[in-house]
Amino acid sequence: MHISDGVLPTTIALGCYAASAAICTWSVKRTRSEDLPKVAVLTAAFFVASLVHLPFGPTSVHLLIPGLVGALLGPSAFLAIALGLVLQCLLFQFGGLTALGANLLMMGLPALLAGLVFYRFKGTGRKQRIWVGALCGGGATIFSALLLAVLLASGGEDFYGVAKLALGAHIPVVLIEAGVSAMVVSFLLKVKPEILDIPFVMKEKP
């Protein structure tokens, strides 16, 4: 799920760049220095996750994990995804440099939303946390497929056609993401539960 070079009109691409730069600045400001190692680890995980190809029927799908990154990093998720996508773009030729802003929005916004949802609804129970983690993982993928459709629709494509195609192609990814997120959350609950208590604060701390 990457937008290639030259698909989007220039104005939209520039707008996406501006928006993602703004969100990235906000995300950097929200990142606490003691969280930096966690951000680095999850950035590396996000960067590498897209290389894990899982055979599914005739094709193979790869993980995206914006939901997991969002749930574990909260507001810093956008920074992590920005860094990961820049490196993927430069090293793996995933998407183009001109479409980087759009790709960033497409992956970063679902991650932030997943972080917010996880923060709000994680509750205290073990089961609830696992379920909410799975929901974040699957929902973020669906959301990014929808964002892809919106962005491509701005380039003149038919929204419902693209949305149907993107969602259809990502049904297995959504299921796998939900499963992987649930597994990671349950594992973290066992070994290091405090890592899940990332505050999602909108305001600058004093």
Next chain:
Amino acid sequence: MTIICRVVLLTLTFFCLATPVLALESAVDPAARISELEAQNQKLHQQLRQARRQLAVTRSSEQEPGWQQIFGGVGVIFGLCGIGMMISARKQQKN
């Protein structure tokens, strides 16, 4: 003389008989030839498609990131994290 006459007549009849046969043959030939060519064309087409597929596979495998890229990227990520930690540590030291 009679022999020459006979020979000429025979050749004439032969040609008269042969021409329609030849014409008939040439009338039948195009269809068979076309089908033969079509079969050949299809075979070549298939081979071309195979070659194209192989080319695409090679290309995609060439584009696939190797270990260098992966570890390089991970290294860049951790390096940037280190720089961030250094900056924050300096800030804390100043304070």
